[in-house]
Amino acid sequence: MDSINQNQEEKNHENLNSADAIGKIKDLVDIAKTCFLSTQPSAGESNGTRPMNVQEVDQQGTLWFMVANDSHTYQDISADSHVKLYFQGSPHSDFLFLEGTAVLSADKVRIKELWNPIMKTWFTEGEDDPRIALIKVSPETGYYWDNKHGNVIAGIKTLIGAAVGKTLDDSIEGDITI
Numbered sequence: 001m002d003s004i005n006q007n008q009e010e011k012n013h014e015n016l017n018s019a020d021a022i023g024k025i026k027d028l029v030d031i032a033k034t035c036f037l038s039t040q041p042s043a044g045e046s047n048g049t050r051p052m053n054v055q056e057v058d059q060q061g062t063l064w065f066m067v068a069n070d071s072h073t074y075q076d077i078s079a080d081s082h083v084k085l086y087f088q089g090s091p092h093s094d095f096l097f098l099e100g101t102a103v104l105s106a107d108k109v110r111i112k113e114l115w116n117p118i119m120k121t122w123f124t125e126g127e128d129d130p131r132i133a134l135i136k137v138s139p140e141t142g143y144y145w146d147n148k149h150g151n152v153i154a155g156i157k158t159l160i161g162a163a164v165g166k167t168l169d170d171s172i173e174g175d176i177t178i
Contacts (some may be wrong), residue, residue: 015174016144022061024144024176028096029057031089037065037135038084039076039102048076052135055114061178063098064114065135068122069106074133077102083137098142098176105134142176 016024029035034053041048050073056064063085067073077083081103087096111134115127123129 012172013174014172015177017177021142021176021178022057022059024146025061025063025096025098025139025142026057028087028089028094028144028146029054029063031094032087032096034087035096036086037073037137038086039073040080040082042072042075042079045072045076048072055116061139063100063137063139064110065137066111066114066119066123067104067133067135068131069104069133070131073135074104077104077135085137085139093146095145096142096176097144098137098139100137100139100141100178103136103138105136106132107134110134139176139178141178143173144176145173 032054034051036049037052039048052065052067052073054063055066058064081101083100083102085096085098085100087098088094089096108128111132112127114134119132120126123132125131
């Protein structure tokens with residue numbers, strides 16, 4: 001029985017590196033769009049985890065965010081550039097965890113490239129708001145948990161498995177290394 005479980009585990013485990021890792025990051029971030037970004041909290045602050053909307057994942061797998069340069073997030077990253085990102089795309093799949101290094105920037109050209117009019121909610125002066133800064137996160141390692149054949153197939157397998165009392169696992173998981 002142990003060899004059956006080990007064989008199933010091997011089928012459901014695939015570590016990803018380089019281009020495959022970047023592709024998986026882009027796919028899962030595109031589904032989730034929003035994550036919790038965790039920093040080491042500044043002195044006197046109890047929590048360094050905040051929801052953030054990803055503006056872009058570029059060809060190198062770098063994640064781009066907009067942030068106010070007077071925010072706790074900006075202060076935290078200024079003090080310690082190590083960050084963790086937690087994504088969840090749907091209730092039963094599309095999970096992603098990344099660890100990496102964040103760099104702060106005020107690059108006006110890049111801000112204009114990433115600008116979306118809805119951002120005016122937070123940056124009331126528009127794309128030229130002097131408070132806008134960028135967070136550029138370069139992931140180094142991570143972990144993903146997804147399904148192999150899409151949510152429809154995974155859902156059908158779950159329903160059939162529940163009806164017949166058997167696990168019909170369609171999951172896939174693994175480590176990510178950039």
